[in-house]
Amino acid sequence: MQHEAAPAAIGEQRRQQAVHGTIAAGVGFPRMKLFDAIFGRRLANREHGDQKIGWLAGVPAMGLDGLGSSSYGPEAALAIMIPAGAASLAWIGWVMVPVVALLAILYLSYRQTVVAYPSNGGAYTVAKENLGINGALLAAAALMIDYVLNVAVGISAGVGALTSSVPALQPYTLWLCLGVLLAVALANLRGTREAGLLFALPTYLFILSFLAIIAVAITRLAFDHGPPHVVIAPPPLGRATQAVGWWLLLRAFAAGCTAMTGVEAVSNGVNAFKEPVVRQAHATLTVICVVLGLLLAGVAYVARGYGLGAMDQTKPGYQSVMSQLAGAVAGHGTIYYAAMASLLAVLCLSANTSFVGFPRLCRLVALDGYLPKAFAVADRRLVFSAGVLFLTVTGGGLLIVFGGITDRLIPLFAIGAFLTFTISQLGMVVHWHRQPGRTAWRLGINALGAATTIVSLVVILAAKFLDGAWIVVLAIPLSVAGLIVIRRYYRRMADRLAAPGDFTADEMEAPTVLVAYEARSRMTDRALRFAMSLSRNVVAVHLLRLSDPDQDEDCRTIREQFEQQVATPLVAQGIEPPRLMLVPAPRRRIHEPLLELVRKLDAATPGRSVAILIPELVLRHWWERPLHGRQAQRLRTALVEHAGPRLMIITSPWRA
């Protein structure tokens, strides 16, 4: 059988087919060229990229989300403390120390996950294997919401960095956000397989420049006598309108926790590493967490010494904390703009992390039947484009609703991430518990991780509930319910489709074939020949659309032509000719009288089904389309939609 053909021969066939298709169709060629230029040429299955990476490429590929968070995490904490004025700086250390400690615990926990799941340790998989499907669905919902929020936060923070550097762009914040989103989405529809350097360059530039800036600042703080040397002074902090209290610190901590979103990325993509997988993954995770920890601690320390506070992104003159930091240390020269450009790139690309993770997650969930099948289908570029499009639309919606302002999105952000952390850690605890051998210390680390993330989750929920976290608290169970409903639908559909018992052959008599007939032409000739090859019962049906004064005259002409040119010659050859029937369509919907006719035939000839054959003109050029109605297509669509159980619809294409 065909299946045994060698792959090489298939490839050859495919190339021939492609050439043939282009010539025969005509239409395809010029359109495809533009389309291909934007979205890239179609890829074959065997081109599915299995390019494996080491830790040096792993840091940009999986660390962007985590590293980018360093720019908005501390800023989010400081923004909460704006009402405290200058006192905020005295306390920022008390907020960031637990954040960095939590990061360390997460680092240790995820090292365990990588060891246990060296192919794919995403929260959905870990939860499904250890906590059952309900835990997995909860993780899926939390992760999906987290991915969407990460797109919105990454892009809005990136645009915030841009408008800090070029204040004239500040009024266009939302449009810039949507533009970046569109660019990232398009790049992902093409597929980002070859984008290694594009990711690596800004990532390492970002790490180097900001670590250097922080190092210089710390040196100056340590060695300068009196106040440190400042090139461009940060704007003065506002007057304190509120004292620093427990509640403010808790809320600041909750905001600062957004700096940890993205740490789980390595565990999701372990299978992308080359051998030895676990060591490469551990090295990547280490670099990301150490750099992130240094950045968080450094920013908090320097902010205090230099007096850097958060500002309101909606007001003109907004400067992000990272921009104030770079300006204070290096002035607005080349270094400043290089650092800010790398930050912009890292943040925009951190949105890309979602575009990699979200479609993969959706594919896994769709394969289990909890999301529409379209999410599991690879498109012409082998991208799961349904996921990419869904993410673009929802991310864009969030940006529009929240006006592209990072600060408004932050309260929603950490919930999903920390819920994911918690479920993943709990899953790991169960995993080690089931594992034989000496895994107690591993279980202990994951249990510590689970405990701390649960506590943090409760703190974040309490601190941010009214600021917007309630939206996520509502959205997660609704999403889970949606996933379950989808699965139930597919189950019911599968039950309805299931064929009971063995195949039985009945109604094997050839059907009555009705041919949609306007007037005689090469096209209807072919259609009649097809119909006569299928059955002896062929009826040419001419539908009268408009009640025209000349109608009777027309009817006579059509009848006479059919009689003389079709019926009589066939009778002469001893072949039973098709009948001609003229049917009025009083409301110009030609499928109605056709279906009426089918119903009559069904009643008159039980055991014999009916086929309607529609000749369809296939055009050579795209510009011909407006010159022809889509009547054949419309008739077919209407017939399919209203067809009874014993009707089939046949198209006979005729290339003009």
Add this chain to the structure above:
Amino acid sequence: MQHEAAPAAIGEQRRQQAVHGTIAAGVGFPRMKLFDAIFGRRLANREHGDQKIGWLAGVPAMGLDGLGSSSYGPEAALAIMIPAGAASLAWIGWVMVPVVALLAILYLSYRQTVVAYPSNGGAYTVAKENLGINGALLAAAALMIDYVLNVAVGISAGVGALTSSVPALQPYTLWLCLGVLLAVALANLRGTREAGLLFALPTYLFILSFLAIIAVAITRLAFDHGPPHVVIAPPPLGRATQAVGWWLLLRAFAAGCTAMTGVEAVSNGVNAFKEPVVRQAHATLTVICVVLGLLLAGVAYVARGYGLGAMDQTKPGYQSVMSQLAGAVAGHGTIYYAAMASLLAVLCLSANTSFVGFPRLCRLVALDGYLPKAFAVADRRLVFSAGVLFLTVTGGGLLIVFGGITDRLIPLFAIGAFLTFTISQLGMVVHWHRQPGRTAWRLGINALGAATTIVSLVVILAAKFLDGAWIVVLAIPLSVAGLIVIRRYYRRMADRLAAPGDFTADEMEAPTVLVAYEARSRMTDRALRFAMSLSRNVVAVHLLRLSDPDQDEDCRTIREQFEQQVATPLVAQGIEPPRLMLVPAPRRRIHEPLLELVRKLDAATPGRSVAILIPELVLRHWWERPLHGRQAQRLRTALVEHAGPRLMIITSPWRA
């Protein structure tokens, strides 16, 4: 045969069908309700409105365009003379007298047209019958451009009236224009058959209020001693920067001629009048022309006495001449707002004249084969919606390009109208020349009409060429060329479709039927049964889309299932079972290997065509759509597009 069925029975069938369709389809119902609410229910052919009207209804139905012009004609002339400052008012009489004289000649000429063509005396018909098809195409192109411009000018002038009354709306001019356009277009897609009162009320309110305002103004001018009483003084005229000369007066005349566009409307719609048709049409024409003449002369006279000049619509504080006039006579009270509201309504509804005339013209041209057939097809509301949509898009385009500013559109406007006048009059001259009997005086009137409109056309062309008329001068021959190209295309297509000689029966052997087969289900069972009723050569083709590690396992399962549940039971019944074929689709385009298979079959079995049968799931609810791919539909589309001459495509719908 079916055609003999009585119409009443058909109606009954149709109703039953409608009920059946709704229940069976499911999908249709909720969607249709909203759709129907916006666009109205589907109408039957017999509902084609043949409601005849008298002159009282005729004036609003056909006079809106002409009457509305009175508001922008004089204003356009005054706008040309802005550089002359106050001197413009001294000369406006010399501009408007020839305009009114020309109107009188046109009135007499069109009386003749109505007599000669009491069913449809549109320029296209008159030219086709008397000047041949080239003249008719020229008239059609000119008319079509005129209709499009009338939409843009009517709406922009109406919005100008609105922003004069409510100056705060001035910055939103373009958006208001587009909003009005959309409203008019939607109303016309519903059909405006029942809109009699909607049209009559503002028309007569407009006529009464402005005739009264002018009468009051003239009385005051005649009887007040010294300067006339003015309630709200019009803004002072600008300083003169230019002397009044011949060139300025000619250009002002050319601009004033826009006041005559729309006079031909009555001749286009004579068949809408009740008996005695010609007298009703004459009465309508008389009312329209007399009122228009009074308004034009009155506005010019009063403008001089009151010192009303044109203003720049792009600048804040813009006041149209009619607004200044109403304000000066009546102040900004109820009378002012009522008059301006009626003016706004008349101008917006004057755009409606185009929406009535343009689709009808396009239908006539399309029936002759010079426009795409879609323009000749009545939609569900018996509206020629292709024409309505085309007019909306082009009119909207013009509004956007010219920013919704009347003054910028005026230079383009009169060319089309006067070219139409000229061709129509020339056609009438030929008509009377061919007519036996004493028609010399009728010929004379039309000859006078033709001569004056030609002279006017030349003046308009010369005066407005650089201001924008060149666009129309380019567009008309291009449109004519487009019409001719379309006709040629249809001719060639008809030649290609024409069947030579008598019908011949060949390749009558039943085709090989390939059934697209995923796994066994009720749906594929039905498809296989259909296929077996059509032919003994049935092959179930399973396409392998993704190169999956589990693929070999899957293949075995599919084979075994087919063997046990389909093939073996059939053999036991003594029926030859279909074969199963597994075919890989390396680039996930499943039509490619299918077509390759068809090519092999074509080569292997000459004389036997091939049919591909695709089972298609028909969903019950609209919300199910995102849950299913459109694979069956896509496969079918690709097959139709790439099909060779011996392939037919069969759909077997299966309602879930």
